[in-house]
Amino acid sequence: MKLSPNTNPPEPADLLIRFHNQTGAAVDVTGRPRTYACRWCCHGCGERASSGDYLKSTRPKANEHAATCRASYHRLG
Numbered sequence: 001m002k003l004s005p006n007t008n009p010p011e012p013a014d015l016l017i018r019f020h021n022q023t024g025a026a027v028d029v030t031g032r033p034r035t036y037a038c039r040w041c042c043h044g045c046g047e048r049a050s051s052g053d054y055l056k057s058t059r060p061k062a063n064e065h066a067a068t069c070r071a072s073y074h075r076l077g
Contacts, residue, residue: 008025008043014032019062021042021066021068022070023071023072025071026043028040029055036052036053038052038057039051039052039053039058040058040065042066044072045073046073
């Protein structure tokens with residue numbers, strides 16, 4: 001499967017976990033592991049966490065999204 005640079009971006013400096021959705025687009029969990037500042041963002045559909053949370057709460061939400069998301073954003077033109 002060929003991935004777009006939009007769906008598989010470079011890893012950010014504060015990347016903690018990278019999941020992949022059903023089409024291979026990255027779902028990144030970023031922040032600091034022991035703070036209330038972890039967030040997730042899907043590079044396939046653009047959905048993201050509405051607020052920061054601890055890693056133990058953010059990780060399952062990101063994983064659940066990755067398991068069900070089938071979006072793969074590709075810039076046309």
